[in-house]
Amino acid sequence: MAKLELSGIRKSFGATEVLKGIDLTVEHGEFVAFVGPSGCGKSTLLRLICGLDEITAGQMAIDGELVNDVPPAKRGIAMVFQSYALYPHMSVGDNMGYALRLAGTPREEIRARVEKAAKVLRIDSYLDRKPRQLSGGQRQRVAIGRAIVREPRIFLFDEPLSNLDASLRVEMRIEIARMKDRLGTTMVYVTHDQIEAMTLADKIVVLNAGRVEQVGSPLALYNTPQNRFVAGFIGSPRMNFMRLGAPGQGGRYAVAGGSVLVPQGLAATPAEIGVRPEHLELVPLDRPHALEGVVTMTEHLGSDTYAYVTLEGSEDMLVVRLSGENAVRRNARTGVAFDPEMAHVFGADGRTLASARPVALEAA
Amino acid sequence: MFDLSSTTAKVVFGLALLFIGFFLFFPLYWLVISSLKGNAELYQIIPTPAPVMPTLEHFANAITRGKLPMYLTNSLITSGASALLVTVLALYAGYSFAKYRYFGRQPVMLFMLSAQMFPFGLLLISIYPMMSSLNLLDTQLGLILSYIVFALPVSTYMLYSYFAQVPDELIDAARADGASDLRIFHTIVIPISIPPIVTVFLYSFMWSWNDLLYSMTLIVSDSKRTIGPGLLLTYLNEVNSDWGGAMAASLMASAPIVIAFMFLQRFFIQGVTAGAVK
Numbered sequence: 001m002a003k004l005e006l007s008g009i010r011k012s013f014g015a016t017e018v019l020k021g022i023d024l025t026v027e028h029g030e031f032v033a034f035v036g037p038s039g040c041g042k043s044t045l046l047r048l049i050c051g052l053d054e055i056t057a058g059q060m061a062i063d064g065e066l067v068n069d070v071p072p073a074k075r076g077i078a079m080v081f082q083s084y085a086l087y088p089h090m091s092v093g094d095n096m097g098y099a100l101r102l103a104g105t106p107r108e109e110i111r112a113r114v115e116k117a118a119k120v121l122r123i124d125s126y127l128d129r130k131p132r133q134l135s136g137g138q139r140q141r142v143a144i145g146r147a148i149v150r151e152p153r154i155f156l157f158d159e160p161l162s163n164l165d166a167s168l169r170v171e172m173r174i175e176i177a178r179m180k181d182r183l184g185t186t187m188v189y190v191t192h193d194q195i196e197a198m199t200l201a202d203k204i205v206v207l208n209a210g211r212v213e214q215v216g217s218p219l220a221l222y223n224t225p226q227n228r229f230v231a232g233f234i235g236s237p238r239m240n241f242m243r244l245g246a247p248g249q250g251g252r253y254a255v256a257g258g259s260v261l262v263p264q265g266l267a268a269t270p271a272e273i274g275v276r277p278e279h280l281e282l283v284p285l286d287r288p289h290a291l292e293g294v295v296t297m298t299e300h301l302g303s304d305t306y307a308y309v310t311l312e313g314s315e316d317m318l319v320v321r322l323s324g325e326n327a328v329r330r331n332a333r334t335g336v337a338f339d340p341e342m343a344h345v346f347g348a349d350g351r352t353l354a355s356a357r358p359v360a361l362e363a364a
Numbered sequence: 365m366f367d368l369s370s371t372t373a374k375v376v377f378g379l380a381l382l383f384i385g386f387f388l389f390f391p392l393y394w395l396v397i398s399s400l401k402g403n404a405e406l407y408q409i410i411p412t413p414a415p416v417m418p419t420l421e422h423f424a425n426a427i428t429r430g431k432l433p434m435y436l437t438n439s440l441i442t443s444g445a446s447a448l449l450v451t452v453l454a455l456y457a458g459y460s461f462a463k464y465r466y467f468g469r470q471p472v473m474l475f476m477l478s479a480q481m482f483p484f485g486l487l488l489i490s491i492y493p494m495m496s497s498l499n500l501l502d503t504q505l506g507l508i509l510s511y512i513v514f515a516l517p518v519s520t521y522m523l524y525s526y527f528a529q530v531p532d533e534l535i536d537a538a539r540a541d542g543a544s545d546l547r548i549f550h551t552i553v554i555p556i557s558i559p560p561i562v563t564v565f566l567y568s569f570m571w572s573w574n575d576l577l578y579s580m581t582l583i584v585s586d587s588k589r590t591i592g593p594g595l596l597l598t599y600l601n602e603v604n605s606d607w608g609g610a611m612a613a614s615l616m617a618s619a620p621i622v623i624a625f626m627f628l629q630r631f632f633i634q635g636v637t638a639g640a641v642k
Contacts, residue, residue: 052536073542085537089555099541146541 002153009058033197036207078147256314257291277321279342290335399611422612435594446511447569458523515568
């Protein structure tokens with residue numbers, strides 16, 4: 001258990017700056033997920049926290065103690081790697097006990113701690129096997145076990161579930177959630193899978209191009225994204241964006257398939273509105289206050305149906321999420337409406353100008 | 365396209381293999397049968413294709429009367445020691461080139477590999493005065509050190525390409541577990557690199573074992589002679605040419621290498637192909 005503080009963290013590889021000043025506090029016992037597109041620097045940041053790479057500038061402290069120059073093993077941190085990185089020539093038990101052996105822990109204590117962790121992870125019957133004799137899920141457990149045995153102050157996870165197949169991933173996700181409740185240790189988790197981030201994390205850090213875009217609880221990020229990037233990154237399928245045309249009278253703006261009323265008195269000129277697929281609905285054409293378009297494609301998932309609607313006078317498609325099995329006819333003309341409370345307004349620079357403020361739909 | 369399974373193709377390939385095989389194996393065959401022929405049969409004008417009266421007298425003579433056991437021991441010492449030296453040096457050099465980034469890494473590696481591009485005879489010209497000034501002429505240590513030139517560059521490169529494939533995450537994991545750089549190399553990297561290490565050891569052992577030129581030049585006293593020059597000077601000198609004895613002794617001299625390959629070929633193949641196919 002520990003508090004982790006990062007201030008002004010920068011990292012350069014040669015002339016390329018990968019992290020451009022990260023300020024972040026991870027509270028005692030908190031589960032924080034780093035998400036972002038590939039190359040955003042999330043794994044680099046995790047490596048810096050672990051101590052595998054040197055920090056170019058900025059300060060990192062664990063429980064108030066500056067750890068910039070403290071070697072990995074002395075930081076009280078354990079990391080679970082994406083490829084598991086199990087030592088292939090050692091048995092499962094030796095893999096889990098390696099760090100303790102290096103630290104000079106008495107043999108008896110190593111055995112007791114390894115056995116205890118193995119029991120919790122249900123790998124106690126494999127302790128004498130080599131990693132290659134285990135399945136993917138079992139290897140993942142060993143990798144987690146290797147971290148648990150050290151009883152670290154902070155756990156780091158680098159995309160730990162990305163090498164598992166879908167059903168196993170769900171199983172291990174639940175396992176990690178239970179581990180988080182049981183251990184109560186501070187955890188930092190890097191993932192590109194936002195479902196993992198949304199379900200596991202107390203706090204999500206959205207990174208983009210070496211900068212923090214937003215930090216907040218999963219629902220805060222979902223409901224009130226601070227900018228277009230976060231709005232588009234969190235949520236699946238992603239948010240629909242509609243470009244606003246020239247402003248008309250009283251906050252009226254033209255969009256493809258109709259027009260909308262945007263609240264007045266915003267900090268900047270609105271450029272785009274965004275509505276999540278689950279907040280759009282298909283309505284009869286004759287209904288006023290709806291946009292007009294054609295259903296170009298449908299996807300049936302059983303629990304949901306996704307309708308892709310191409311709006312009048314536009315190439316872009318809106319994704320509409322309809323719950324349950326829904327018989328939408330392809331190529332049918334339709335109206336699209338949304339709850340004004342659920343729309344977001346973005347400025348030209350991508351900043352959110354208004355969330356959950358009424359954006360009224362006008363008739364086409 | 366050329367159909368590899370057609371009868372014509374099979375015949376053509378078969379003939380080609382026979383042709384190549386003849387050049388590869390006929391000398392070996394001749395070596396074996398000549399060593400088993402009696403002297404009378406050996407010096408017939410028209411040679412017999414197989415020994416009419418097989419005899420082991422040449423083998424017995426080589427072991428009891430010649431200095432073969434001494435030459436073999438000398439070779440075992442010099443080849444073994446130089447192979448060990450090459451393997452240890454190549455291990456550290458290869459790992460450093462593969463996993464560390466520092467100024468001059470690539471030039472140094474290229475420089476080392478370039479040693480392989482000179483004929484060994486040419487290198488001997490500069491090695492000779494070096495050994496002379498170090499007072500290492502006519503010593504086993506001098507020979508062991510000069511044998512490094514045969515195999516060190518290629519061995520380093522072989523281990524370098526193997527180490528380059530060792531996943532960085534594995535090394536990171538050990539660092540996070542608290543292991544020092546040397547500790548990681550010794551307890552994680554070396555244990556998973558046994559096949560290429562065996563390959564490199566065998567490869568450099570073979571080079572030194574087969575050497576004639578260096579040993580003939582750098583060693584003068586008969587008591588330190590290795591097997592190559594030893595055989596040549598014993599059996600095929602100005603005054604006599606005991607072909608039967610030479611054949612029997614050669615056969616025995618190649619035995620250690622053949623036996624080593626038989627036992628370790630599994631490693632050798634793994635080691636050679638490790639760089640190509642993951």
